[in-house]
Structures are given as C-alpha cells and as structure tokens.
Amino acid sequence: MLRTHKCGELTTNHAGQAVTVCGWVDSYRDHGNLLFIDLRDRYGLIQVVFDPSENAEAHKLAQSLRSEDVIQATGKLKLRDPGLINPKIKSGEIEIRATDLAVLNKSKQPPFLPTSDNVPNEELRLKHRYLDLRRPALQSALIMRHKLCMAVREYFDKQDFIEVETPMLGKSTPEGARDYLVPSRVHPGEFYALPQSPQLYKQLLMVGGMDRYFQIARCFRDEDLRADRQPEFTQIDVEMSFVGQEDILSTIDGLVAHMVKNVRGVDYPLPLPRMTHAEAMERYGNDKPDIRFGMELTDIGSIVKDCGFGVFKSTLENGGRIRGINAKQAADKYSRKTIDELTAFVGEYGAKGLAFFRVKEGKLDSPIAKFFSDEHQAAIIQKMGGENGDLLFFVADQPKVTSAALAALRVRLGKELKLYDPMEVKVLWVLDFPLYGWNADENRWEAEHHPFCNPNKDDLHYFETDPGKIRAQSYDLVCNGYECASGSVRVHDPAVQQKIFDFIGLKMEDAEEKFGFLLNALRYGAPPHAGIALGLDRWVMLFLANDNIRDVIAFPKTQKASDLMTEAPSPVDAKQLRELHIKTDVPAELK
RNA sequence: GGGCUCGUAGCUCAAUUGGUUAGAGCGCCGGACUGUCGAUCCGGAGGUUGCGGGAUCGUGACCCGUCGAGCUCGCCA
Numbered sequence: 001m002l003r004t005h006k007c008g009e010l011t012t013n014h015a016g017q018a019v020t021v022c023g024w025v026d027s028y029r030d031h032g033n034l035l036f037i038d039l040r041d042r043y044g045l046i047q048v049v050f051d052p053s054e055n056a057e058a059h060k061l062a063q064s065l066r067s068e069d070v071i072q073a074t075g076k077l078k079l080r081d082p083g084l085i086n087p088k089i090k091s092g093e094i095e096i097r098a099t100d101l102a103v104l105n106k107s108k109q110p111p112f113l114p115t116s117d118n119v120p121n122e123e124l125r126l127k128h129r130y131l132d133l134r135r136p137a138l139q140s141a142l143i144m145r146h147k148l149c150m151a152v153r154e155y156f157d158k159q160d161f162i163e164v165e166t167p168m169l170g171k172s173t174p175e176g177a178r179d180y181l182v183p184s185r186v187h188p189g190e191f192y193a194l195p196q197s198p199q200l201y202k203q204l205l206m207v208g209g210m211d212r213y214f215q216i217a218r219c220f221r222d223e224d225l226r227a228d229r230q231p232e233f234t235q236i237d238v239e240m241s242f243v244g245q246e247d248i249l250s251t252i253d254g255l256v257a258h259m260v261k262n263v264r265g266v267d268y269p270l271p272l273p274r275m276t277h278a279e280a281m282e283r284y285g286n287d288k289p290d291i292r293f294g295m296e297l298t299d300i301g302s303i304v305k306d307c308g309f310g311v312f313k314s315t316l317e318n319g320g321r322i323r324g325i326n327a328k329q330a331a332d333k334y335s336r337k338t339i340d341e342l343t344a345f346v347g348e349y350g351a352k353g354l355a356f357f358r359v360k361e362g363k364l365d366s367p368i369a370k371f372f373s374d375e376h377q378a379a380i381i382q383k384m385g386g387e388n389g390d391l392l393f394f395v396a397d398q399p400k401v402t403s404a405a406l407a408a409l410r411v412r413l414g415k416e417l418k419l420y421d422p423m424e425v426k427v428l429w430v431l432d433f434p435l436y437g438w439n440a441d442e443n444r445w446e447a448e449h450h451p452f453c454n455p456n457k458d459d460l461h462y463f464e465t466d467p468g469k470i471r472a473q474s475y476d477l478v479c480n481g482y483e484c485a486s487g488s489v490r491v492h493d494p495a496v497q498q499k500i501f502d503f504i505g506l507k508m509e510d511a512e513e514k515f516g517f518l519l520n521a522l523r524y525g526a527p528p529h530a531g532i533a534l535g536l537d538r539w540v541m542l543f544l545a546n547d548n549i550r551d552v553i554a555f556p557k558t559q560k561a562s563d564l565m566t567e568a569p570s571p572v573d574a575k576q577l578r579e580l581h582i583k584t585d586v587p588a589e590l591k
Numbered sequence: 592g593g594g595c596u597c598g599u600a601g602c603u604c605a606a607u608u609g610g611u612u613a614g615a616g617c618g619c620c621g622g623a624c625u626g627u628c629g630a631u632c633c634g635g636a637g638g639u640u641g642c643g644g645g646a647u648c649g650u651g652a653c654c655c656g657u658c659g660a661g662c663u664c665g666c667c668a
Contacts, residue, residue, distance in 0.1 A: 027629070034625040047628070067618080086628055109619060111601060117629085118603045118617075123660045176668035196668080223667040224592095348594075348664060450668040558660070 002072055002104075008044020010077060012093050019096060020074040021046060022104065024134065025065050026115055035062050039073060040115070042139055047086075047095040048073045058101040068107035068114070068131075074100040122550070126564040129555055141552045144263055145540045149216055151262035152236055155255050161212040161238070166201035168194055168218070173514050174506065175451055177221035180231070183580040194220035197533055199450060200518055202239040203490055206529040207521045213239045216536065222561075228482060228538060228549050231561045238487070239531030245473055245489055248530050249274075249429060252477065252485065255534075256427055263543050264425070272477075274429040285323075285407030287430055290481030292420035295413065297323045297406050300394070303379045309371035311353065315396040323402045324355075324394035326384045327413050331358040331391045342409065346395060351405035355394040359386040411481055422545045427479045432456070435472035436504070444505040449474045451500050452518075453488035463503065477534065479542050487532025494522040 003022040010019065026040035035050040050062040054075075065071065075098040086092035111127075112120040114134035119125075125132040132138060153163065172179045172193035179193035195201075197219045205213045215237045222231060236255075240247060253270045260268040273291075280289050283296045301322045304312045312322050327334075334342070334356075343354040357364040357380070364377045372380070384392050393409060395402045414420060435455050436445040445467050447453065455463075456471040463470065477485035491497045497519060501511035512519065540552040550556035557563055577583070 029627045029630050030624085031627065031630080032624040034627075036627050036630085038628070049626080051625080053625095081626085084626060084628090088628075092628085109601065113602075113618070115629090116602075116617075120602055121598085121660075123598090124602080126660090174668095178667085199668085221667060224665085226667085227662070229667070350664090447668055453668090559662090560659085564660090 006043040007039050007041040007046040008091070010046050010091060010094060010096075012079060014077045015079045015094065017077050018074070019077050020072060021048075021096065022070070022072045025067055025069045025071060025107075027067065028062075028065055030063060033059075035059060037062065037065060037071075037073070039071070040134075044091060045089055046091050048075065048098050049095050050098045050101070054097060055099050055101075058098055061101050061103065062098070065103070066107065066109070068110050068134075069103060070105040070107070072102040072104055073098050123558075123564065126550075126556070126558065129565045133554065138551065141540065141544055141546070142554060144543060145536070145552055148259055148263055148536070148540060148543070151259055152214070152216065152255065155258045156212075156214040156238075159212065159251070161214045162210060163215050164205055164210060164213055166195070166198040166205075166215065166217065170195050170201075171514075173200075174510075175447065175504075177223050180220045180222050183582055185579055188581040196221050197235060198237050199452065200515075202237060202531060203452065203518065203529065204521050206239055206241045206490075207524065207526045209241075209527075211241045211527075213237075213531075225557070225559045225561065227547060228541065230537065230549055230553060231557055233549075233553075234536040236485075236534040236536050237531070238533065239529060241527040241529045243528070243530050245431075245475060245530060248487060248489075248532055249475060252532055252534075256477070259539065259543075260425065268427075272427050272429055274431055276432045277430055277434065278432065280430050281403055285403035285405075285410065287433070287476065288478045288481055288483045289407075289428070289430075290411060290414065290420075290426075291428055292424055292426045292480060293414045295325050295327065295410050295419065297325055297403075297410070298384055299323045300380055300383055303383060304372070304376060307372050307376050309368060311355075312396050318398075320397050321399050321402050322394055322396040323406055324384060324392055325406055325410050325413070326386060327391040327393065327417060328387075329389045330413070330417055331360070331389050333417065334391060342393070342412075345412065346405040346409055349405040349408050350401040351395045351397055353396070354405075354409075355396065357392045357394075359388055359390040359392065361388060364392075425479060425542055427477060427484070430476045430478055431474075432471045433474045433476070434468060435459075435470040435474075436467050438468060442505075446504055447500070448472065449486065449488055451504055451506075452490050452497070454491050454496070455500075467503070473530075475532070477532075479539070482538050482542060483535070484538050484542070485532050485534040487530065489528075489530040492522060492526040492528050494519050494526075497522055 002020070004020045005014070007021050007023045021039060023039040023041040026038040026045060029036040033052055037048040037050070038045050039048050050059040052059040073096060075096040077094055078097055080093055080095055110131055111124055112131065114131050156163070169182060169192040172181065172191060177196050179196065182192040182194065184190045184192060198215060198217050202213055217235050217237045218232055219235050220232050225231065240251070250271070253272050256272060257268040257270055260266060275289070277287055280287050283289065285297050299321060301316055304322055305316050307313065315322060339354070339356055346354050355366070355368060357366040357369060359381055362381070363369070364372060364380065369377065380392070386392060395405045397405070434448055435453060437448045439446045449472055454473045456473055459470040472488060474486070474488035476483055491500065498511065501515065502508070506514070537549050537552055541547070541549055544552065546552065555563065555565065562569065
C-alpha cells in the first residue's frame, strides 16, 4: 500500500499519528516558505503543510506541484491551532505536517479543473471523462448507483431470488427496437444481436425451474437518444414463477421502499398508488403522469358545444375534444409573448392552437372571450376550478393531440411555476395498458408492450370485435413523469402464444423460425410466470433529482451514440472485415 | 428523417447588435511573500472566432453548406 490512510478519512482522532496519504493536488497556496496543498481523494480533502525547516528538499519539490498532480505525502497529523481552523471543510481542524513528498504522476495542465464551479461544456467533459469523473457530482452519482445496486441485490437475495447472467450474444428477433448486431466469424454471413432486454431468457429460466430470478442486466437498443435514454443502459430485471400481477406489484412495492430507504434514509409509504392507463390518459394526458403536482386536464366539451367560438364548435363536430388545464395564479406570470412561445411549444405535439383565458373579476379575459357568453364563462370557470388570477389554457383537437399537447404543457408549466419540490420522488403504478395498438404504417396490430404479454381474460372476446380494447396484464412503474419500470404477466400457454403471433401478423413458419425455442419451451411444462424490469439509470437519475442520464453513467455516449473519449465507433482493419466476410457499402454522401 | 439552440484564449463568458489593434475572470508562465485555505501582490504569455463558401467598402456577428454538441418530434416491443 502506498498510503496508510485515505485523505477524507482522517479526523481529529488521528492527531499525533504518522500518516502517509495519496491523492490529487486540489489546490496549492505557496507563501514562499510555508506552502499548503489541499490533497483530494474520493473520500475528501486534507491540508498538507510543507515547511523547509521540516524537510527542505520536500518543500522545494512541493513548490513545483500544480493542480491534479498525483502525490504521496508523509508526515504527522496535527491539530490546527484554534485560530487556523477552517470551518468550511470537514477536515478543517487538522492538517499534515509533511516530512516527505513523492510525485507519483505529474499532470499536464488539464483542459478543465474538476473542482471548479465552472462546469465545462459536455463535449469536453466526455472527451476527458477521466477528469470529469473526478468531479464530486459524478463521484457521488456513481457511489449512489453502487449503493442502489447493493440494496437491490440484498432485497432480492433475502427473498430467495437468484441472480443469473444471460447471454449478450443472442438471436435477432422481429418486433421491438432496432438491434445492435455482432457478426459471426465461424458462421459466415450470420449475426448475433445484443439483447434489447433479457426478456426471453428470463422466461426460459422460469421454464428451467429457477422460480425467482433477477439480474442487473445491460441492454442495448439502436434507437435515437434522448436526455433520459442511452443506447446501452441497465435494467433491474425480475421474473417470478407461479405468481400473478398482484405478487409482482407487492414485491416491487417492497423493492421501491427498500431502495428509497437505502439512498434517502426514509420510509416510503406503501402500497404504491395505482391508476389505470385510461385514468392516467384522462387526468394527465399521458401514461407516465408526474403526480407531484395537480393541474389535471379538464374536458369542457359539454359546456362549449354551443358557444360562439367556431374553432371549439367545429372541433367537437369533427370528433375532437376540448380540454384544458388551470395554471393557478399564473395570470401575471405569462405575457402575451411567453404565451406565444407556449403556443409554439404545443404545436410540436400537433396542436393547431392554444386558447388561453385569464380569470379576472369572475370573468374570462382573453382576445377570444367575446365569443363566450357570461353563462359560458361562468360555467368554464366553475368547471376549471378557476379563481381570480388563474390562467386557463385549452387545446381543441383530436383526442390524442389534446392529450399529448396538454400533458407536455402541464409538465412544462409545473416546472416553470415550481409546483413541486425537485428533490421529491413520487411513484405510482399505471395498470391495464392496451395490449395492442394499430400500426397505420404497416397496416397491422402490434403489441404495445411485447408479444409475450398475457391478455386480460375478461377482454378475450374483443379479439374478433375491437382488439384495441383488449387490456394487457401489464403494469408500468412511473416516477416523477418518467417510466421507470415495465412488466407483465406472460403467456405460458403455447396455443395462446401462437395465437398472438398470428394476430400481430407473424406467419406460422416465421414464428417458428424466430421464436421456435420459446414456443417449444412452453410445450415442456412452462409454469405461469410474470415479471418486470426497472430502469436502473433512471432511478439513479431521479434519486439525484437530475434530468440527464449521462450524469449517472461512467462512460456515456453522445446523442449520435459515439464515445468522444475512445472515438468509438470506428472503422476496422480490412483484415477483420475479411475474416467476417463483410463488405461495407456506404453511399458516397454518407462518407 | 424533421424542428430548435449552441460552437470566440486551456476553461467560463463578453464584444455597444456590421465599423479602429477581439476583452474579462479563472487557469498557465516568471517574480515576491512563514498560517493560507477559491491566499494575496507585481509582471507576462496566450486567438486561423469549429471548418468551407458567399453577400458587403468592411463580419466573431448576415446568408448557404458542413462538422461537432445539446434539447425535442418521429422512433424507443
């Protein structure tokens, strides 16, 4: 060991001891004779004092130290004199009087100082991620991530779950996200796919009798990125045999409380609240409502169906809806100009306009208020729960558009008006998702969750009449407006599975070729089973009240899925391609 | 694939909205200093304004393209 103690672990209790510490030069203060170094490691800071009367040579060497040099310092830990105590740092009452110094690694001038308040642009941070990782924010994020993983493992281990690793090199299957492919050398022209999730393997583990499985599993999806989405990410993957939906829900309730207890130290009230998908869509406009604040969607269609405002009337006549939200006491917080910005904002979600009214002296104040009689105005105000000073927004459009636009507007206003404590974490279940959605592009029904999800038994008759109405035995866990887990009761009857493949347009022989192993397994004594997967990165992000998933991943990728540090992806040698029997065919305009 | 934003010194930013030699703070280099703690003081170096075209008497600023980064719609079973 090159050190006897970590910088951050030294306390007044160590006073008088001879210590050797290693770390990075956080800052230096050279007084000509006396020289101070703040030495940093993962655990904290300690001041090291170099005095020529202790060791002239060490003092001389110390004069050459600069930020981010890595050194080893030896000396006696001393209590500082009362007047020299620095209350700003944890170790402010102690310091090391250095007797020896070794420079373990001199640092070039770093492109940015990891301890500076000026956080450099992300491009630079990603290029020098090893420097960025020295920043306390990233260190604490990774530490929390580790603690969360430990808590997860502890929770499941105590309940007889076993962690099983599943392959990274798997079979490409239709449905779902775009695969990352890996060429096979020994099978010319053939490819593995990296897992989008261990979905099929964990079901096969159930058939294999594992009974209770979990895995902290890496997943890969070759789709466009977002602030909360990376091409490779981590799931807390769970599957159980001989259980139904309630068992998964209560098991995960316990997991959430355990995670909160471990990272926040508080007891989270259980059971977690539940809401149907239909209710979420109606009250919040989306299937991942942020329930830290209200401002729910209200339908005023029945009130305004005979009003004088043409846009509202014609929307209703064309099967549309008129829904709105009430931004309490925000009438003075949004000017005409900022409302124009909001109008453009909802336009991104397809809304053709954004009607707004300020509630003023019991009436509506707006350029379009004149189209509404006093009775209409009073009814709208009452329905919206309006009070003087409120600002009402309405979107008149097809149901889907009103949902999407108002859901997004609600989230934006909630944030801008600071309607919630950003540190708060509020979790709920969303249940009864539709099993199938109509894919207009491909002119077929497709699975909303995945094709292994069991239909709700009460809805089977809709297969022939109205497949969009079939509810799935599926459930999402939603936290602060993010989808944080998703799961379902699986199909364990090969006939049902076959029927579903057939229904989503997968031909018998294709189903046999792509999913034959699963159909086969279901024919050899498959237990009823159900499961779920939690997005680990998102949970870490939420516990840190962060909105950027890259800040909770040690080595994340950019929006174009490249690694700015290693410069992956990159071309490979012609020899490698020949071995794999691969020829590239990149159009000239993409080179 | 679409929309929006950004790119100026090592870093964070400014540049009176198109007008003289592109500035500041931090960092860096040199010097002074025995109790600092984001030390202080004195001096200094440091710029192809991402790249390529264009418009203009004149551009860091305007236009077009391009590269990179971010946000977002589509996409993400």
